[in-house]
Amino acid sequence: xxxxxxxxxxxxxxxxxxxFLRFWRETRDRLFLAFGVSFGIEGVNRTALALSxxxxxGDPFFYLIRLLAFSIILVAVxxxxxxxxxxxx
Numbered sequence: 001x002x003x004x005x006x007x008x009x010x011x012x013x014x015x016x017x018x019x020f021l022r023f024w025r026e027t028r029d030r031l032f033l034a035f036g037v038s039f040g041i042e043g044v045n046r047t048a049l050a051l052s053x054x055x056x057x058g059d060p061f062f063y064l065i066r067l068l069a070f071s072i073i074l075v076a077v078x079x080x081x082x083x084x085x086x087x088x089x
Contacts, residue, residue, distance in 0.1 A: 030080070045065045
C-alpha cells in the first residue's frame with residue numbers, strides 16, 4: 001500500500017509540475033517556474049523513495065531533498081513580494 005501511495009504522490013507531483021511549467025511558459029512569471037521545479041523535484045524524490053530498499057520518509061537524504069523543494073518555493077514567494085514593494089528593482 002505504501003508503494004502505491006508513493007507512486008500516486010509522485011504522479012500527481014509531476015502532473016502539477018507540468019501544469020506550472022506550462023503556465024510559466026505562457027506568463028514568464030518566476031513564481032510558476034519555482035513551483036514547477038519544486039513539484040518536479042518532489043516527484044523525483046517520491047519516485048526515488050519508492051524505489052529504495054527501505055522507504056522511510058524520515059531519512060536525511062529524502063528529507064533534505066524535500067527541504068530544498070520547499071525552500072525554492074519560499075525564496076520565490078519572498079522574491080515576488082519584495083519586487084512588488086520596490087518596482088524599480
